Every structure is written in C-alpha cells, then in structure tokens.
Amino acid sequence: MLNIAIIGAGRIGHVHAGTVAAHPQANLALVCDPFGDAAEKLAAQYGARSCKEAEEVFADPEVDAVVVGSPTPLHIPHLLAAAKAGKAVLCEKPIALDMQDVEAARAELDAITTPVMFGFNRRFDPSFAAIHAAVQEGKIGVLEQLTIISRDPAAPPAEYIKVSGGIFRDMTIHDFDTARFFLGEIVEVHAVGQHLDPVIAETGDFDAAVVTLKAASGAVATIINNRHCASGYDQRLEASGRDGALLAENVRAHTVRLSNAEVTDAQEPYLDFFLERYADAYRLELSAFIEAVEAGTTPPTGIADAVAALRLAEAATESAHTGNPVRLA
Amino acid sequence: MLNIAIIGAGRIGHVHAGTVAAHPQANLALVCDPFGDAAEKLAAQYGARSCKEAEEVFADPEVDAVVVGSPTPLHIPHLLAAAKAGKAVLCEKPIALDMQDVEAARAELDAITTPVMFGFNRRFDPSFAAIHAAVQEGKIGVLEQLTIISRDPAAPPAEYIKVSGGIFRDMTIHDFDTARFFLGEIVEVHAVGQHLDPVIAETGDFDAAVVTLKAASGAVATIINNRHCASGYDQRLEASGRDGALLAENVRAHTVRLSNAEVTDAQEPYLDFFLERYADAYRLELSAFIEAVEAGTTPPTGIADAVAALRLAEAATESAHTGNPVRLA
Amino acid sequence: MLNIAIIGAGRIGHVHAGTVAAHPQANLALVCDPFGDAAEKLAAQYGARSCKEAEEVFADPEVDAVVVGSPTPLHIPHLLAAAKAGKAVLCEKPIALDMQDVEAARAELDAITTPVMFGFNRRFDPSFAAIHAAVQEGKIGVLEQLTIISRDPAAPPAEYIKVSGGIFRDMTIHDFDTARFFLGEIVEVHAVGQHLDPVIAETGDFDAAVVTLKAASGAVATIINNRHCASGYDQRLEASGRDGALLAENVRAHTVRLSNAEVTDAQEPYLDFFLERYADAYRLELSAFIEAVEAGTTPPTGIADAVAALRLAEAATESAHTGNPVRLA
Amino acid sequence: MLNIAIIGAGRIGHVHAGTVAAHPQANLALVCDPFGDAAEKLAAQYGARSCKEAEEVFADPEVDAVVVGSPTPLHIPHLLAAAKAGKAVLCEKPIALDMQDVEAARAELDAITTPVMFGFNRRFDPSFAAIHAAVQEGKIGVLEQLTIISRDPAAPPAEYIKVSGGIFRDMTIHDFDTARFFLGEIVEVHAVGQHLDPVIAETGDFDAAVVTLKAASGAVATIINNRHCASGYDQRLEASGRDGALLAENVRAHTVRLSNAEVTDAQEPYLDFFLERYADAYRLELSAFIEAVEAGTTPPTGIADAVAALRLAEAATESAHTGNPVRLA
Structure with a gap:
C-alpha cells in the first residue's frame, strides 16, 4: 500500500x-x-x-x-x-519554462535514485495509448506520418499568455511529447506561427501554429494548434503507417446524434476542457505511477522526456520567429 | 445489343x-x-x-x-x-393494387416464356445488395433479426392516399420485398398502424406503422414506417446475425461534416427523394435486366415476388385493422 | 452529509x-x-x-x-x-420476479413515508437522459416512434435462465422501463419470442424477442432483444419525433478508428458488459438518490415504476406464448 | 446546344x-x-x-x-x-510540366478571347465545393487553417515517376490548386519530402511529403501527401474557421458498416481511384464548362490558375531539396 x-x-x-x-x-x-x-x-x-x-x-x-x-x-x-x-x-507538467533551470534540476536528479515521473498525461489517454500499442505491435506497418490536431476551446487571458513562455512551451509542449512518444528522436523542426487574435498578437505571442517535425526514422509529424476552437477542445491524432492508419476522434459527453430538417447525425460539442477530456488519462497516469513505484520499475516518463519536449518548444519558437527550420543535434 | x-x-x-x-x-x-x-x-x-x-x-x-x-x-x-x-x-412497381388482377396476370404470364422482371429496385441498392451478398456468404452467420427503417420525407396529398391502396400496399410494399429478399418465406404478420396526421387519418389510412414479420427460418423482421420524416428520406437496414451485423446507413449528397459552437460532425439531411436516393439502384436494376435478357438467364425478380409482396401488404392491412396477427399459409 | x-x-x-x-x-x-x-x-x-x-x-x-x-x-x-x-x-432491480410479492410490498410501502428509489439505472445513462431531456424540451416535436435495441453480449448459463423469470422479466424489464420513461402509459403489448439457441430453448425460455408497445399517446415503441451479440453489449435507442430524431449510439472504450486494406473507420467492440457500459448511469443514479434524500424531494423512480415494468413483462410473456397482443387496462 | x-x-x-x-x-x-x-x-x-x-x-x-x-x-x-x-x-491537367512552356502558352492565350478552362476537377467535387461555398457564405467565420490529406492508393511505376515532373508537379498540383481555391494568394511555401519506398527513392523523387503554405490573409494550409495508402484513395479536407469547421470525409461505394467480434462500424476501403472518387467532380466540371460557354461567362478556372499551381509545385520542390522555406513574390 x-x-x-x-x-x-x-x-x-x-x-x-x-x-x-x-x-x-x-x-x-x-x-x-x-x-x-x-x-x-x-x-x-x-x-x-x-x-x-x-x-x-x-x-x-x-x-x-x-x-x-x-x-x-x-x-x-x-x-x-x-x-x-x-x-x-x-x-x-510543465516542469519549468526555462531550459537552464531544467538542466540544473536534471543534474541534481541524476544523483538521486528515487523514482520521478512527469505528467505527460496524454500518453495515458485510452485512445492515444491504444494507437501507440497498436503501432508498436505492427498493426499498421512502418509508421510514416503522424498528424496531431490540438486546439483549445478558448485562449487564456492575455495576462496569462505574457507569462506562459509562449504557445510552444505552454500548449504545444504536450504535442511535442506525443510526437516523441510515437516517433522517437526528432532531428528537424519547422514552425509557422499565426497572429489571429489581435489581443494576443499584442503580447507578442502567436495564437495558432503549424509545426512540422522530421524524425530520425524518416517519419514526419505535423502538429496543428490553435488557442481557439468554436466546437470545444479539439484533440485528434492520426498515425498513418505502411499497412494502415489509426485515428483517434474527439470525445463527447455522450453518444447522442440529432437529426432534423437542417442537420443529421449532429453530435454535441467536444468535451471541454482538459480535466474532462483527459479525465481517464489523469487517472491512468497516476495508476501507472503507483504501479511503477509499487513494483520497483522505472516510471514511464522521466526527466529526459521533460527536457526533450522543452527543447522542441525552444526550437519551434526560434523557427516560427526566423521562418527557417531548426536542426537538432 | x-x-x-x-x-x-x-x-x-x-x-x-x-x-x-x-x-x-x-x-x-x-x-x-x-x-x-x-x-x-x-x-x-x-x-x-x-x-x-x-x-x-x-x-x-x-x-x-x-x-x-x-x-x-x-x-x-x-x-x-x-x-x-x-x-x-x-x-x-407496384404491378397493381388488387390481388385478383395480379393473380389473373400471373395466370396469363405463366403461359408466356419471355423474360419479365419487376422493379423491386431496392434489391439493387449498392448498400442493401452488399449486405445481402455478405449474408449469403455467411459473413455474419445465421441471420436472426432484420430491422428496416423506411420513412418518407413528407406524405403525399390526401387525394393520392385515398387511391393509393393504403400505406402497406403503397409504401411498405418495398420493405416487404426487402424482408423476403433477406428472410425468404414469411409465416406470420403483425402490424400496428398509427394515425399521426389528422388530415391523413380522415382518409381512413394510417400514416405510420410498425410491422413484425416471422419467417419460416425463425428469423424476425421489424419494419418501421412513417409517411413523414423531418430529416429527409430515412432508409436504413440492419441485418443482425449470430456472428455479426451489417448496417446500411442513410445516404447524403456529400460527405461534409460541420462543427461549430452548437453541433459537431453534423451532416446534411438525407438524400430526398427516391429518384435521388435510389439512383444507383435504378441503374443497376436496369443493368441486371439487360444482362439477364442478353445472357438468356432468368431475371432476378419475377411475378411470384410481386404476388408475395402484395400478399404481405394485405395481411398487414388486416392485422393493423383487427389488432391481431395474421398467419400465412 | x-x-x-x-x-x-x-x-x-x-x-x-x-x-x-x-x-x-x-x-x-x-x-x-x-x-x-x-x-x-x-x-x-x-x-x-x-x-x-x-x-x-x-x-x-x-x-x-x-x-x-x-x-x-x-x-x-x-x-x-x-x-x-x-x-x-x-x-x-429487479425488485422481485413475482407480481404478488411486489403488490404486497407496495401495500406496505404505501404506509411508509421514507424515500424509496428503484435502480432503473438506464434512465440516468448520459445519452438516454440527454435524449429524454431534449424530447421533453420539444427539440424533436411530438414523439412518434421509439426504437430500443438491446442485446447482451452472451447468454447467461441455462441454470440461471431457468430461475430468471424469463427473458421479459429478466432482460427486457429495463427496456420496458425505458419505454415508459419516454412514452408514459402503455395500452397494448405484442411480443414475438425466438428460439435461436437450442440450449436455451430447452429451458422453455426465448433467447431473443421483438416487442411492440402502443402508448396511450398514439406513439409506438419497438424493443429488439437478443441474449447474444457478437460485437458486445449492443445498447441503442432512437426517439423519432415530428420535427427530428435523436439516436444514442453504442459506447466504446476509446475513439480509435482503424483503416487498412480490408476495412476503414473500424471501431472496437462495444463496451462489455453492463457495469462498464452503464458505469456513468450507476454513478448518476446514486447521485440522484443522494440529492433527492438530502433535498427532501421525491426520488425519480418509485415502487409504481417497478410494478409497471413487471406488468409489461408479464403481458409480453403472455403475448409471446399465445401469439396474440395483450391489452392493458 | x-x-x-x-x-x-x-x-x-x-x-x-x-x-x-x-x-x-x-x-x-x-x-x-x-x-x-x-x-x-x-x-x-x-x-x-x-x-x-x-x-x-x-x-x-x-x-x-x-x-x-x-x-x-x-x-x-x-x-x-x-x-x-x-x-x-x-x-x-496538368497543362504541362515546364514553367517556360506554360508561360509561352499563356502569352499566346492572352491574345485569344475564346473561353479556355483548365481541369482542376476537385474544385467541383460536391464535398469540397459545398465546403467552399459555406466558407464564402461565412458559415465558419474567418478561415484560419486548412488541412488537406491526399494519399494515392499505390505509387505509379518508377518509369512513370521519372518523367512525372516529381511528386509536387504530378500529385500535389491538385492540392496546390485546392489551397489557392480556399486561401487565395500564397506567400510562402515550406516542404518536407520523404523517401519511404526505396524503389522510388532511386528515381530521385520523394514518395511522400508535408507542405506548409502561408497565405497573404494570415491563414495557413497543410498538405499531407503519400503515394501509397493501404486503405485506398485517401482524400480529405478540413477548413477550420473562427466560428466552426467543415470536414470532407472519404467516399465509399456504399454506406454499409460491419460489426463482429473484432470490429464495429467498419466500413469498406475508400473509393479507388480518381475516376471513381471524383466521378461527380468530372461531371460537374464539364457541366460548368458547358454552362459557361453557353452563357458567355468566364469559365471558373483559367490559365492563371494553371500557372499559379505550377509555381507552387516548383517552390515546394525547391524547399524540399534545400530544407528552407521559399518566399513567393
């Protein structure tokens, strides 16, 4: 116990x-x-x-x-x-917004043997996890292209955005981890930032972005982000392999479909927001932590994952500002 | 040619x-x-x-x-x-509304060897035909239950309904043929008629109905009809077998799904009406006729099918009026 | 508290x-x-x-x-x-299998003022409840036809079936309550029973059935039951009204869709079995009970509902055996 | 006539x-x-x-x-x-593979007043056209992000690929026109090419690619291409706007969904290949041409569209080879 x-x-x-x-x-x-x-x-x-x-x-x-x-x-x-x-x-998550702080923490943690896990909860989402398992089992052959669509229902206040570290560190960080979860080592990052909402543009941050990640394996991931989505919290993922594809659709509170003279099979807006959409993921993440500690095994995410995701966020930030891709060591 | x-x-x-x-x-x-x-x-x-x-x-x-x-x-x-x-x-179809006329025609046709086919076009609908073929191939095991949902977008004028022969002869006739196409011989019919629209009720006819058919095989078919459907021409069929089920969904003019703050994945109303919904069926039906005649084979539907469907319509009419099931010889 | x-x-x-x-x-x-x-x-x-x-x-x-x-x-x-x-x-549920026992309990309960609620948990299923609320709000106009598809993943042992009270008291009882929840007073019951599995047939019970219920309002409900469903626990409901329709689809553990050379958009089998499929319903049912007791209001289901559902089960049993519809007082 | x-x-x-x-x-x-x-x-x-x-x-x-x-x-x-x-x-399409030839033809056409239209048939696809019309009508607010997924069922022979002009001129050309159809003027192109099939890699061409297009309006389009798709001809498009989104799903030959012990709601592979998938588009394209000529109006696509799409293909080719984005005048 x-x-x-x-x-x-x-x-x-x-x-x-x-x-x-x-x-x-x-x-x-x-x-x-x-x-x-x-x-x-x-x-x-x-x-x-x-x-x-x-x-x-x-x-x-x-x-x-x-x-x-x-x-x-x-x-x-x-x-x-x-x-x-x-x-x-x-x-x-996020462990911190500044890479130097994280590297310093990493140095300290390297000397400690107690199990430490980081809350990349989306790895535990039943749909994403099922796709990951199926990919690992070879169900769709060699993974070739990964598409992550991740849109928040509404942007946080400009005051928050100013101290958030920017869209890539604050929001895309989850998607970077998901891309690494599926594709492993990333060797190149290209990002396009968008200024759609003038209030957010004034803070200097982007409020939407499209990121292309090249993996060492030859696979390519595309991340499509937006701080705003009229239909709710839009969270989809598609893994496309040589022999098939796996798509995680959005989640809704129930399965009801409405048909009338204007529409048919209309469903309700997506679950909104992360505590609701990823409720199972939070539960399964904590269970994985409990079971790893009880069993004495290494927890499924560690400081290296926290560091790697933050590094991708920094590269994307640079790319979106310069317009040029960033190659990673 | x-x-x-x-x-x-x-x-x-x-x-x-x-x-x-x-x-x-x-x-x-x-x-x-x-x-x-x-x-x-x-x-x-x-x-x-x-x-x-x-x-x-x-x-x-x-x-x-x-x-x-x-x-x-x-x-x-x-x-x-x-x-x-x-x-x-x-x-x-319909060959005629009166069983005596049909029986007389049948007697005459029996003496003629030229190929005669009847327009039960739904047998040729790509979705229904694909389900039928899959059932015949044993893809879902023994067929146990068949559900046919068939709703027209809007009732015809009362003047038409008065001379239509009633809902079972005029509208359900197609579904009776579909039930026979899947289940073969029917041994019992139970029908409940509904008076939903007072204008149609005045003509003495039902404008909605639920029919239960028992087949000699032990399978049961349910037909759910309505002269009116707000979302268009609602035409679905589900074959449920021991090892699986096959569902034919409604057809729409395109595949677009709309999501906004009220709804997600909303599709447009169903194709409306039969010439549009069953366009492929009419084409494939006529092709089947041409090919049977050219090849000298028996066309896929004959006078026996026209007679059998009309007999089921008569039994359903009787059942809906008396409230009791009708056993067929 | x-x-x-x-x-x-x-x-x-x-x-x-x-x-x-x-x-x-x-x-x-x-x-x-x-x-x-x-x-x-x-x-x-x-x-x-x-x-x-x-x-x-x-x-x-x-x-x-x-x-x-x-x-x-x-x-x-x-x-x-x-x-x-x-x-x-x-x-x-079920309160009991014998109507006399239930009537006796009802008489005793009538003299007691403490709140008593019965576990018709499906009324609290988020999808069914959302449809019910939308119907009450008039979202689909006058309710005309209700279709309930309810199939268990696999039949219980014959030993259980012998003492279960029969398919209508044991399994359809939930669907009878659902029909009452949507349609109110039922005035006629017609049931067709099927003997699909010879092992169950030997117990004398049906293992599949189609029930037609006429409501006092003029609406008609169809219940399609099967003790066996290859794809899991098949639980769907469609309310069809004058101005639209609402469909509750089956529930799955996640939203993943697989596409490969054989299939596209394939989902996994339905949640299996009732504790999983109706987990939310059990939670919301108990919450409703807690809130009613704390607030001093009448719980949403009472002994009258338990009696009414059992009465429908008895009528369906009689109809399936005689082949004739049963009119209720 | x-x-x-x-x-x-x-x-x-x-x-x-x-x-x-x-x-x-x-x-x-x-x-x-x-x-x-x-x-x-x-x-x-x-x-x-x-x-x-x-x-x-x-x-x-x-x-x-x-x-x-x-x-x-x-x-x-x-x-x-x-x-x-x-x-x-x-x-x-394609008008030609070489930009100089096209520019020369354009110069000659400029002196001729007879109506000339180019076969960008996807603009006439009922689903894409319905989305375009809805976007124009403001149904989803300002268009922010466009996602085009376009995968062929199987790569053509290497011999063909050698003379095809490369994936961007041969395959992506349609998607470039679609992007322009929705977003208007494109100001920057970034492309990542993939070598997934070694036989195609030997020809020097990419067989998969991800292209990011920045529009003058601030909107961003993502094109995801693959010469191979196990499930058939994968053709999807999603327009995401401030107030909603519109998604065009893949097209199949019929609406049947199979459920059994392994899968539920499985559909058949996508329509394969372009003559089947875009049959309606070809018909509506030619109708649009006929109607424009008969009415004396300008046909909906002209030489300028052919030039612009080819220019995007050239920019993408350059970007995929250098790794850097290409800015357009």
Whole structure:
C-alpha cells in the first residue's frame, strides 16, 4: 500500500485524490495547500490528513510518494525536495519554462535514485495509448506520418499568455511529447506561427501554429494548434503507417446524434476542457505511477522526456520567429 | 445489343433512358408517351425515335425489350401486351393494387416464356445488395433479426392516399420485398398502424406503422414506417446475425461534416427523394435486366415476388385493422 | 452529509462505494456482506466500517440511507426492513420476479413515508437522459416512434435462465422501463419470442424477442432483444419525433478508428458488459438518490415504476406464448 | 446546344462522353483518338462521329468546343490549336510540366478571347465545393487553417515517376490548386519530402511529403501527401474557421458498416481511384464548362490558375531539396 501526499488542492488535486482513493494499492495520506481550508476539505472527503506547508510533506515519515500539483514556479523546488527526502514523485507538467533551470534540476536528479515521473498525461489517454500499442505491435506497418490536431476551446487571458513562455512551451509542449512518444528522436523542426487574435498578437505571442517535425526514422509529424476552437477542445491524432492508419476522434459527453430538417447525425460539442477530456488519462497516469513505484520499475516518463519536449518548444519558437527550420543535434 | 423501348417519358423514364444510353450492351430505340413532346425531347437527347401510342411499341420489330413506366393502372395491360408480342419486359412497381388482377396476370404470364422482371429496385441498392451478398456468404452467420427503417420525407396529398391502396400496399410494399429478399418465406404478420396526421387519418389510412414479420427460418423482421420524416428520406437496414451485423446507413449528397459552437460532425439531411436516393439502384436494376435478357438467364425478380409482396401488404392491412396477427399459409 | 450503508460487497457494491466516497454530500459509513472478508476489504478502501448481518445495518443509528444490492430474493425483505427502520432506500432491480410479492410490498410501502428509489439505472445513462431531456424540451416535436435495441453480449448459463423469470422479466424489464420513461402509459403489448439457441430453448425460455408497445399517446415503441451479440453489449435507442430524431449510439472504450486494406473507420467492440457500459448511469443514479434524500424531494423512480415494468413483462410473456397482443387496462 | 469534340478516347474520354450525352445543353459531335477503333467505339455508343487526327477536330465547323484529354505533352499544342480555331477549350491537367512552356502558352492565350478552362476537377467535387461555398457564405467565420490529406492508393511505376515532373508537379498540383481555391494568394511555401519506398527513392523523387503554405490573409494550409495508402484513395479536407469547421470525409461505394467480434462500424476501403472518387467532380466540371460557354461567362478556372499551381509545385520542390522555406513574390 503506497501512502501518497498531494501538494495542491485545486481542481487537478481533486482529480488525483479520487484516483488515489479508488486505487487498491494506494492510500491518500496527506493533502497540502497553503490555503488550509481547501486542503482540509479535500482531505476530509477521503479520510486523509491535511497541512499547509510543503515542508511537512517532505518530513512526514508516513508519506511514500508525492504528487506535485503546485504552481509551475514551485515544481522544481518541490520535486527536488521530495526526491531528496526519498519520496517517489509525480510532477505535473510543465516542469519549468526555462531550459537552464531544467538542466540544473536534471543534474541534481541524476544523483538521486528515487523514482520521478512527469505528467505527460496524454500518453495515458485510452485512445492515444491504444494507437501507440497498436503501432508498436505492427498493426499498421512502418509508421510514416503522424498528424496531431490540438486546439483549445478558448485562449487564456492575455495576462496569462505574457507569462506562459509562449504557445510552444505552454500548449504545444504536450504535442511535442506525443510526437516523441510515437516517433522517437526528432532531428528537424519547422514552425509557422499565426497572429489571429489581435489581443494576443499584442503580447507578442502567436495564437495558432503549424509545426512540422522530421524524425530520425524518416517519419514526419505535423502538429496543428490553435488557442481557439468554436466546437470545444479539439484533440485528434492520426498515425498513418505502411499497412494502415489509426485515428483517434474527439470525445463527447455522450453518444447522442440529432437529426432534423437542417442537420443529421449532429453530435454535441467536444468535451471541454482538459480535466474532462483527459479525465481517464489523469487517472491512468497516476495508476501507472503507483504501479511503477509499487513494483520497483522505472516510471514511464522521466526527466529526459521533460527536457526533450522543452527543447522542441525552444526550437519551434526560434523557427516560427526566423521562418527557417531548426536542426537538432 | 439489346434495343429497348421506354413507355413513359416522365422522371423515371429519364433515369432509365440515361442508363440504357450508357450501357455497352443496350441501345435506346424508342420512347413512348401520350404526351408526344415529352417523348420526342427525351428521345432526341439520346438519338432515339419517339411515339405516342403504346401499340406502336409492341408492334415495332426493332424493339427487343420494353421498360413499362406508365401509370399503375396501365402496368398489367402494357406488361401483358409487350410479353405477348415477345418482348422482354421490366415493369415498374407496384404491378397493381388488387390481388385478383395480379393473380389473373400471373395466370396469363405463366403461359408466356419471355423474360419479365419487376422493379423491386431496392434489391439493387449498392448498400442493401452488399449486405445481402455478405449474408449469403455467411459473413455474419445465421441471420436472426432484420430491422428496416423506411420513412418518407413528407406524405403525399390526401387525394393520392385515398387511391393509393393504403400505406402497406403503397409504401411498405418495398420493405416487404426487402424482408423476403433477406428472410425468404414469411409465416406470420403483425402490424400496428398509427394515425399521426389528422388530415391523413380522415382518409381512413394510417400514416405510420410498425410491422413484425416471422419467417419460416425463425428469423424476425421489424419494419418501421412513417409517411413523414423531418430529416429527409430515412432508409436504413440492419441485418443482425449470430456472428455479426451489417448496417446500411442513410445516404447524403456529400460527405461534409460541420462543427461549430452548437453541433459537431453534423451532416446534411438525407438524400430526398427516391429518384435521388435510389439512383444507383435504378441503374443497376436496369443493368441486371439487360444482362439477364442478353445472357438468356432468368431475371432476378419475377411475378411470384410481386404476388408475395402484395400478399404481405394485405395481411398487414388486416392485422393493423383487427389488432391481431395474421398467419400465412 | 448523508451516511450510507451498502448491503452487498460484490461488483455492483464496489461501483456504488466509489460513487459514495467521491460524492461531496455523502459518506460511506458501513458495508455489509455475509462474506465478511469482502465487506471488510471494500470498507477499508474508503475508511468505512463493515458488518456481516443486514440487521446491524437497519439498527445502526448512524446510517441514514441504505443501498440494497443483495440477491434478488432478499430485495423485498431488505427494502422493507430498511424503510421501516426509517432509512432512505435505493433498491437494485429487479425488485422481485413475482407480481404478488411486489403488490404486497407496495401495500406496505404505501404506509411508509421514507424515500424509496428503484435502480432503473438506464434512465440516468448520459445519452438516454440527454435524449429524454431534449424530447421533453420539444427539440424533436411530438414523439412518434421509439426504437430500443438491446442485446447482451452472451447468454447467461441455462441454470440461471431457468430461475430468471424469463427473458421479459429478466432482460427486457429495463427496456420496458425505458419505454415508459419516454412514452408514459402503455395500452397494448405484442411480443414475438425466438428460439435461436437450442440450449436455451430447452429451458422453455426465448433467447431473443421483438416487442411492440402502443402508448396511450398514439406513439409506438419497438424493443429488439437478443441474449447474444457478437460485437458486445449492443445498447441503442432512437426517439423519432415530428420535427427530428435523436439516436444514442453504442459506447466504446476509446475513439480509435482503424483503416487498412480490408476495412476503414473500424471501431472496437462495444463496451462489455453492463457495469462498464452503464458505469456513468450507476454513478448518476446514486447521485440522484443522494440529492433527492438530502433535498427532501421525491426520488425519480418509485415502487409504481417497478410494478409497471413487471406488468409489461408479464403481458409480453403472455403475448409471446399465445401469439396474440395483450391489452392493458 | 453546344457541339463538343473530345480528343482522347481513353477512360477519362469515356467519362466526359457520358456527361456530354446526358447534358441537356450539349451534344457529343466528334470523338478523336489516334487509335481509331477506340474513337469509333466510344462515338458509336452515343451516336457521334469519330476521327483519328486532331487537325480534323480543329477544322470541323460543326464543333463549338473541344475537351483536350490527350497525353500531357500534347496539351499545349492541342489547346492552342483549338483556341486559335475559335473553339472553346476544356484542357485536362496538368497543362504541362515546364514553367517556360506554360508561360509561352499563356502569352499566346492572352491574345485569344475564346473561353479556355483548365481541369482542376476537385474544385467541383460536391464535398469540397459545398465546403467552399459555406466558407464564402461565412458559415465558419474567418478561415484560419486548412488541412488537406491526399494519399494515392499505390505509387505509379518508377518509369512513370521519372518523367512525372516529381511528386509536387504530378500529385500535389491538385492540392496546390485546392489551397489557392480556399486561401487565395500564397506567400510562402515550406516542404518536407520523404523517401519511404526505396524503389522510388532511386528515381530521385520523394514518395511522400508535408507542405506548409502561408497565405497573404494570415491563414495557413497543410498538405499531407503519400503515394501509397493501404486503405485506398485517401482524400480529405478540413477548413477550420473562427466560428466552426467543415470536414470532407472519404467516399465509399456504399454506406454499409460491419460489426463482429473484432470490429464495429467498419466500413469498406475508400473509393479507388480518381475516376471513381471524383466521378461527380468530372461531371460537374464539364457541366460548368458547358454552362459557361453557353452563357458567355468566364469559365471558373483559367490559365492563371494553371500557372499559379505550377509555381507552387516548383517552390515546394525547391524547399524540399534545400530544407528552407521559399518566399513567393
């Protein structure tokens, strides 16, 4: 039985708490949040303890593993402190926005043997994971082309965008990891950025982009991003191989199709937003973490994945600004 | 090369004329219509001759085969005259509305060896035909349940309904033939009629119905009819077998799907109406006729099919009025 | 905060326990099962107490509400004892197999004011519920025809079928409730039973059926059942109204579509079986119960619904055996 | 009535002949092919005359319009000769493989007023045309991103590829025209070529590619090409706008969906190949030509479109070889 502490009692903390409580190999031991009321309320729902200071988590001998769901700037400090205290760690993405900080953290983590996993939850999405498994099993032959369509329902406020690190670090980062998950090493990045919304354009950031990734294998991935999508959270992926193709369609809350004099087989808008669309992915991600720690195996994503995705984001940013492709070492 | 005459230069005559002209084994020789202008115009488009009197068709030595597309009351006279003149005949459905007339025609036809085929065009619909072929090949194992959904876009005028022979003879007749095409001999019929539109109710006819057919094989077919469907001409069929199922979806003019803030993957209304929805079926039906005549084989539908479908219509009418099932001999 | 006890620590008990634990207005207080280990283990996962005797549940002053998930023959005793002890009750279906027992229970319940709800979980399925809500809002105009397709993935053992009460009481009972949910009062039932599997035929029961229900409103419902479906648990519903139609498609574990040289857009088999397919329905059903009890409102399903569904099952059984329709008072 | 001659009695000649014959405003006057038998046979089917020499077509006073379906190297000579003889011309694509030849032809055409149209048939595909019309009508708001997926079922022989002008001039040329049809002026092209099939790699040509096009409007188009697709001729298009999106799905021969123990809702492979997939497009293209000539209006595609598409092909070829984007004037 793995005793787990959760740092951060916000919406994602609630999601993780429910997963831990329902998992036969895990126990929710502690919920930590500087807003003590939030921590207490969430802890009470599942019969756990609560605290306000992260240091209490690291010092707690009963805690075996920590889920770091604090704000992004605290990810590296919390992650390192927990790992140094000998706790297994699942850290939410993005690990950080600055590559130097990440490289420094990586150097420290290299000296620590406790299992550390990063929250690239889309690898655990049932549809994407099923496609990945089928590709690995050779169901569609050699993978030739990957298409990732990823559009958010609506852009965050310009204030957030200013500190987000830009569309590639903030939004495309997930798609970069997905591309690596399917294609392995990427050797060239070309990005086109779009200024569609003048309010976002004023922040200097793009609000839409098309990224082309060449893999060492010869396969090519295309990522199509937009901060805005009228129909909801548009998340599709198509893997096209020599012998077939696998397409993950969008997810909706139910299967109803409406037909009337104007339309037929109309479905409702896509699940909106990530906590809903990727609810299963969050659950399966945390289960994978629990099972890896309990079994003593390496968690499925590590610091190297966090570094690689951030590097692709930096290359895409450069390409979108210069107009030229960026070759990676 | 089969020289074909078409009686009736209306919409269905135009459909058949195009098929004949494009068929490598057939030649459009003659178009006949009491409205001479219509016959002349259609004939001109494909370089054929035209006439106003059906008798000219039957007497024309150049004509090998006749497509009877005249009004229903003339079907039997034209069919018999053409057959007696030694022409092969494709007769549009319904052969007639009265079982006695049909039985009399059958007796006459039994003495004639010229090929006569009846226009149960849905057997030739690419989707229904593909399902039928797959069932025959055993792709879904023993056929257990058949579901036919057949809804017209809008009811015809009450004046037409009064002389139509009623919903079962006029509309369900196609579905009865489809059920026979898939299930063979039917041994029991139960029908529920509905009075949804008060204008039609006044004519004494039902405007919607659900029919259950028990086949000798133990399979059961369900037919769901409605004279009205807001989304267009709703024509679906599902064959459910021990090892799988085959579903024919509705047909639309194109494959476009619209997504916006209200709906996703919305398609346009169904193809409306039968000449559009069953355009391929009419073409393939006439091709099958041409090929059977040229090859000297028996056409795929005969007078026995016309009789059997009409008998089911009579049984359904009785059942819907009495509320009790009707057992067939 | 509603303190809930669950009687029965089997698979459905696990489902309900997770719902209670995650619900902000409810607390899992007690799990009861004659197999004490099962009760203890489930209780431990959510920090609840456990017991072996149902009497302890009824006598426990901390327990506000009871979920009766015991075997069918114990439903009425447990339900009545809990209600008499002043507990709110959610009773799994079927309430019983014998109409006399149900009528007797109804008489006793009529004298008790504690809220009692019955587990017709499909009313809470997100797709069926969305269609029902849209119909109520007039989105498709007057409801004219309802089609329910409900096929189990595989028949239970013949031993179970012998004591099941027959296909209509055991399997169609859910569809009868769904038909009532949409159409209200039913005035006529016609059923055709099929003997497809010789092993089941030997038990005297049908293993497939087509039922036609006439509603007082003039609408007609068709239920198509089969104990076997090669593709999984086939659960579809289509409501067809004057101005449009709403179709609930089958549910699958993910949205992946495979295309290769043989097939395109192929999806995986349907979710199999009811705990998976109706997982959301069970969760939403229990939430509705919790919210009704907390708010002091009448639960959405009551003993009258249980009685009405069983009455339809009895009528369908009679019709399938006699071949004649059964009119209801 | 427009009297039309067709040069080329191959498969595409047969398609056009059927369209002309069935068109109420057109008459098939003459079929020309150096293989006289082919010309004669096709002409006979529709009651037209035939000839072996193209010069006879240009000199024929009865001929109002010419469909140029000869091999690519003869397109410009036939096109110019017909236009100089005062005939309206519909010229099949590609007009030529060499930009200098095309510019020279353009200069000559500029001095001629007879209507000349080029066979960018996909603009007339019912699905693509419906999306284009909806975009023009503002149904999805400002167009932001266009995705074109275009994969052939199987690569042509290496011998053909050697003289094809390369994938961008031979295959992507259609998609370039489609991109211009939707987005107007293109200002930057970036292309990644792939060598997936070693036999094609030996010819020096790519057999798959991903092209990114920036439009002057700020919109971006992505073209994903492959010479091979296991599932057939994969032709999809998605227009994504500020207020919605429109997707054209693949086309199949019928609507049947198969479900069994392995798959559900499986459809058959895509229509294979272009004459089948774009049959309606060819028919509607020729109708548009006939109607423009009869009405005296400018045909919907002209030499400028042929030039622009070829220019994009040249830019893409350069980009794929250098790895750098190409800016257009």
